[in-house]
Amino acid sequence: MTFVLITTVALLYGVGAYLIMARNLLHIVIGLGLIAHGANLLLLLAGGAPGSPPLVGAEAARIADPLPQAMALTAIVITFGITAFLLAMAYRSWILHGDDVVEDDIDDRRIARQAPSKDDS
Amino acid sequence: MMRRSLIFDVSIDTVFRMSLVFSIFMFFAGHNAPGGGFIGGLVAGAALVLRYLAGGSDGSQQVGARFAHVMLGTGLMIAVATGFGGWVWGTEFLENTGVGAELPLLGTVKATTSLLFDAGVYLVVVGLVMEALGSLGHEVER
Amino acid sequence: MNALVVLPVALPLGAAGLSYALNRYPRFQRVLGVATLTTVLGLAIALLVNVQANGVLVKAIGNWTGPIGITLAADLFSVIILVVSMVVLLAVLVYAIGSPRTSSEARFFYPTYLILTAGIALSLLTADLFNLFVAFEIMLSASYVLITLGGSRDQIRHGTTYVIINLLASMLFITAIGITYAAAGTVNMADLAVKLGDISPAIRDALGALFLLVFGIKAAIFPLFFWLPDSYPTAPAPVTAIFAGLLTKVGVYAIIRTQTLLFPSDGPSTLILVLAGLTMVVGVLGAIAQNDIKRILSFHIISQIGYMIMGLGLFTIAALAGAIFYIVHHILVKTALFLVGGLVEHTMGTSRLRRLGGMVHRAPFIAALFLIPALSLAGIPPLSGFLAKLTLVQAGLEINQFLIVGVSLAVSLLTLFSMIKVWSGVFWGTPDPAAPPGEDVGTGRLVFPRLMVLPTAALVLLTLVFVVAAEPLYRISEHAAITLLDPTLYIEAVLGR
Numbered sequence: 001m002t003f004v005l006i007t008t009v010a011l012l013y014g015v016g017a018y019l020i021m022a023r024n025l026l027h028i029v030i031g032l033g034l035i036a037h038g039a040n041l042l043l044l045l046a047g048g049a050p051g052s053p054p055l056v057g058a059e060a061a062r063i064a065d066p067l068p069q070a071m072a073l074t075a076i077v078i079t080f081g082i083t084a085f086l087l088a089m090a091y092r093s094w095i096l097h098g099d100d101v102v103e104d105d106i107d108d109r110r111i112a113r114q115a116p117s118k119d120d121s
Numbered sequence: 122m123m124r125r126s127l128i129f130d131v132s133i134d135t136v137f138r139m140s141l142v143f144s145i146f147m148f149f150a151g152h153n154a155p156g157g158g159f160i161g162g163l164v165a166g167a168a169l170v171l172r173y174l175a176g177g178s179d180g181s182q183q184v185g186a187r188f189a190h191v192m193l194g195t196g197l198m199i200a201v202a203t204g205f206g207g208w209v210w211g212t213e214f215l216e217n218t219g220v221g222a223e224l225p226l227l228g229t230v231k232a233t234t235s236l237l238f239d240a241g242v243y244l245v246v247v248g249l250v251m252e253a254l255g256s257l258g259h260e261v262e263r
Numbered sequence: 264m265n266a267l268v269v270l271p272v273a274l275p276l277g278a279a280g281l282s283y284a285l286n287r288y289p290r291f292q293r294v295l296g297v298a299t300l301t302t303v304l305g306l307a308i309a310l311l312v313n314v315q316a317n318g319v320l321v322k323a324i325g326n327w328t329g330p331i332g333i334t335l336a337a338d339l340f341s342v343i344i345l346v347v348s349m350v351v352l353l354a355v356l357v358y359a360i361g362s363p364r365t366s367s368e369a370r371f372f373y374p375t376y377l378i379l380t381a382g383i384a385l386s387l388l389t390a391d392l393f394n395l396f397v398a399f400e401i402m403l404s405a406s407y408v409l410i411t412l413g414g415s416r417d418q419i420r421h422g423t424t425y426v427i428i429n430l431l432a433s434m435l436f437i438t439a440i441g442i443t444y445a446a447a448g449t450v451n452m453a454d455l456a457v458k459l460g461d462i463s464p465a466i467r468d469a470l471g472a473l474f475l476l477v478f479g480i481k482a483a484i485f486p487l488f489f490w491l492p493d494s495y496p497t498a499p500a501p502v503t504a505i506f507a508g509l510l511t512k513v514g515v516y517a518i519i520r521t522q523t524l525l526f527p528s529d530g531p532s533t534l535i536l537v538l539a540g541l542t543m544v545v546g547v548l549g550a551i552a553q554n555d556i557k558r559i560l561s562f563h564i565i566s567q568i569g570y571m572i573m574g575l576g577l578f579t580i581a582a583l584a585g586a587i588f589y590i591v592h593h594i595l596v597k598t599a600l601f602l603v604g605g606l607v608e609h610t611m612g613t614s615r616l617r618r619l620g621g622m623v624h625r626a627p628f629i630a631a632l633f634l635i636p637a638l639s640l641a642g643i644p645p646l647s648g649f650l651a652k653l654t655l656v657q658a659g660l661e662i663n664q665f666l667i668v669g670v671s672l673a674v675s676l677l678t679l680f681s682m683i684k685v686w687s688g689v690f691w692g693t694p695d696p697a698a699p700p701g702e703d704v705g706t707g708r709l710v711f712p713r714l715m716v717l718p719t720a721a722l723v724l725l726t727l728v729f730v731v732a733a734e735p736l737y738r739i740s741e742h743a744a745i746t747l748l749d750p751t752l753y754i755e756a757v758l759g760r
Contacts, residue, residue: 020431025423032430039437046445056153068444071393075437078400082430085407088257089426093419102427103420106493107552194284194374201277204269213326214269 005045012038025090025100029083036079043072125175133175140168148243149236158239162246169247173254189251196244203238267310268322268335271303271345271384279377292373293360299377300356303384304349311342315739319746319756321390328759329390330454336390336757339743340587344516345387347591350725351508351598352380354718358602359501361714362609368412375412379405379505386513390757392443392450395517396436399481403429406510409502410494417497425494432480439473446470453757456524456750471526475518475535482514484572485542488565492549495564496557496614500605503557507564508598512590515571519586523747528578535576536667543569543674550681556604556614559685560597563640566674567593570655573667577658583744585654588737592651592729596636599722603633606719607689610701610709616688623690626709629716630690632723637686639726641679647729654737 012034019031047068052058054066090100104112144164151157204215212218219233278299282292314320320337323329337345356376364372382402389395407429411422444450446466447458459467476487483491491511495503522528522535546566553559571593574586606629607622608614623630639646652675659668703710729736746752 020427028427032427032434035431035434036437039434039441042438042441043444046441048445055155067450068441071440071444071450074393074397078397078404078433079430082400082404082407082426082433084253085404086423086426086430089411089419089423091257092414093423096414096416096419102423105489106558107549190286191284194280194282194286197280198277198284201273201280204273205277208266213324214266214273214322215325217325 002045005041009038009041009045012041023101025086025093025102028102029086029090032086033079033083036075036083040072040075043068043075130175133171137168137172140164140171144168148239151239152233152235158242159246161239162243162250165243165247166250169250169254173258189248189255191248192244193248193252196241196246196248198241199244200238200241203234203241206234206237265320265322267306267313268320268337268388269324270306271310271349272335272381272388274303274306275299275377275381275384279374279381282377283374286370286374289369289373292369296356296373296377297353297360300349300353300380303380304346304353307342307346307349310337311339311346314339314342315742319753321756321759323759329757330449330451333394334390334451334453334757335385335388336453336753337388338746338753338756339739340519340747341387341516343587343739343743344512344590344594345384347594348383348387348509348512349380351594351722352376352383352505354722355501355505355508355598355602357718358504358605358715359499361712361717362499362501362605363712364413364499371408372412375405375408379409383509383513387516390452390753392440392452392455395452396433396440399436399513399517400433402510402513403433406506410498410506412502413499415497421494421497424490428480428490432477435473435480436477439470439477442466442473443470451757452520452524453750453754456754459525467526471522474521474526478514478517478521479538480514482511482518482568482572483565484518484538484568485545485565488542488546488568491565492553492558492561495561496555500601500608504598504601504605507561507601508594511564511568512571512594515568515590518572519575519583519747522575523583524750524753527748527750531578531662531664532576535572536664539569539573539576540667540670541569542566542572543670547674547677547681551677551684554616554688556607556616556619556685556689557601559681560600560604563678563681564597566678567597567640569674570652570671573671574655574658576667577655577662577664578748579658579662580741580744580748581661582655582658583747584737584741585651585658587740587743588654589651591736591740592639592647592726595722595726595729596639596648599636599719599726600633600640602715602719602722603629603636606632606711606715609715610699610711612700616685619689620692621690621694622709625694626711629709629711632716632719633690634686635723636726637682638679641682642675643679645730647726647733650730650733650737 016031016035016038019034020028022028022031047065049064051064052062054063054069093100144161147156147164148158148161149156151161207214207216207218210218215238217233217235219231219236278295282295285291310320314337322335324333324335327333359372359376379402382398382405385398386395386402389398407422407426410425411418440450443455446462447455449455449458480487495506498506543566546562546564546569550559550562550566553562571586571589574582574589604614607619611619611622613619635646639648642648642652652671656668656671659671699709701710702708
């Protein structure tokens with residue numbers, strides 16, 4: 001059980017890390033979303049063994065650790081909000097530029113312009 | 122103006138009312154059972170989104186949209202004020218206190234300060250959904 | 264009395280709600296913003312006096328005491344930074360009121376600014392790692408809105424990078440918290456300080472490195488600084504000023520807090536010193552290569568972060584006191600410089616060096632407002648930067664860390680060089696014959712909005728007061744450093760023993 005979950009966490013981080021290296025903002029948003037899922041799953045795993053829901057009236061010895069669940073819930077809400085914001089930015093970028101490409105660093109572009117292009121040599 | 126589907130329209134109308142009632146139930150169920158201001162607010166927000174999906178950018182669909190910011194701001198103020206309220210009735214910041222009473226027909230009813238806090242959260246969430254529908258939905262469609 | 268700890272967070276949050284509810288009334292929003300920040304500044308000063316007299320002040324939210332509940336704790340270090348932050352936030356708010364913007368931007372600016380204030384205050388006061396994460400997110404969410412407010416092409420392009428980098432850092436932060444909780448079973452910082460001692464050193468070191476990485480991105484230390492010079496300059500001047508002055512410093516605060524409380528080293532840390540040296544050098548070299556006031560100043564932020572990290576890396580009382588001293592100096596000076604940069608851009612219509620010039624004749628007062636903090640940044644005696652650098656250099660020499668001291672002195676020279684570049688580009692030379700947008704048509708004089716000049720001048724004046732009051736200020740910083748290096752008082756206060 002735990003092994004499967006740990007593998008899932010690793011997979012989510014890996015796929016997410018691959019996706020955020022893309023140029024396209026939508027890919028990056030999806031990648032960040034996957035990493036966020038991985039992180040939340042990790043938080044849940046940090047709570048230790050599974051148990052019954054931590055509600056008032058449940059048997060104290062058998063309930064799962066509620067703290068990581070509360071933390072995961074908070075983290076989900078926060079990442080959800082910021083992802084929505086990023087999507088709104090992608091939309092705005094599409095309105096202004098017609099694309100949602102994330103650009104290079106200003107200085108990278110400056111240096112690239114100064115370097116002789118491959119065609120010249 | 123987008124074409125409206127009659128079936129969708131009519132069924133959403135039913136679901137919308139039910140969702141609102143359910144959101145109020147969720148709101149009161151909170152604290153010791155699943156539910157609370159945040160979840161209640163989300164259910165109400167989902168109902169509003171359904172309504173938007175059915176009605177599109179038809180201006181008449183969003184009655185309270187003009188007051189969304191008032192709702193959001195007031196909710197935030199209520200939540201913070203509940204925290205300060207603790208000092209008025211002699212407890213710590215954000216500490217939960219309340220009174221319980223035996224009412225005819227309803228049984229034991231408890232009113233707690235966390236309910237007040239949750240009311241603030243409920244307003245913030247609903248206000249936020251309405252603002253988002255306004256700026257990301259209606260404005261974009263225009 | 265302990266209620267004082269909650270108010271700097273709760274007041275701006277409630278005021279933000281009111282400000283947003285009444286966002287059709289900009290005049291009310293302005294008054295409310297200034298009133299709130301003035302009150303919070305007063306509270307912060309009261310808190311400083313109180314903490315100095317009584318030691319660490321602790322408040323358990325909802326009366327759930329640590330380590331289970333969320334605890335807010337104010338020790339001398341956090342309160343010093345809180346006071347300076349509030350001074351700067353207030354000054355920049357007045358500056359923002361004076362600077363022109365469209366009404367739809369203004370509607371969102373004031374509530375968001377108050378949320379930012381609450382986030383910064385909570386980051387400084389919290390004694391709980393997860394709560395620190397939430398505080399960072401409150402602060403950052405507000406900063407995302409502020410950096411893209413207006414939605415121009417450049418803002419969206421560079422704002423996107425800013426949001427992505429910070430969101431990624433936040434994900435790493437959650438990861439670090441998850442691993443911490445799995446390893447130690449708590450996220451209360453005081454409780455962690457006790458319990459981390461028992462877990463295996465390998466996991467401890469890994470966690471220390473992970474937290475350094477997370478806060479390193481937020482603080483823009485080498486090699487994680489690349490996002491800063493691109494995203495900051497595109498925002499409106501007051502927003503850039505507050506970001507430059509404060510946000511990265513909150514990251515530095517978190518680095519110092521976690522590294523001293525949770526992962527203390529026995530002596531100077533080579534890793535942190537190397538990072539500090541490289542941050543200084545790369546930042547200042549980047550600044551030299553730039554031709555735009557705002558970009559030059561942005562690269563200088565990075566270089567200056569190196570000095571603060573250097574204080575942490577040396578890890579003695581004198582060095583940490585120097586670092587705290589340096590942070591205070593830097594917040595004031597850097598914000599003032601960016602405000603002057605904003606004034607120049609507002610009146611001349613550009614911030615590119617090549618198209619500016621001769622302002623020393625046309626606006627000598629503005630030139631003076633630039634010159635004082637600029638020389639201070641480079642460390643010219645007797646200005647505040649000199650004192651701050653002197654304390655760090657002395658601390659370094661005391662424990663024979665000659666290399667980092669040498670690097671820091673060389674970087675000072677380079678800083679002076681690039682400040683002279685700005686000075687000769689903007690204030691000396693011949694003015695552009697074309698009339699700038701801020702020129703009065705009749706008299707031909709440059710017009711600067713009074714509400715923008717006033718807070719700038721006040722901040723510059725404060726940097727001079729800093730020099731006069733250096734002795735007591737340093738005493739307080741030293742006191743704060745002593746509590747940082749001996750955290751038992753903090754731990755006992757937070758855990759309620």
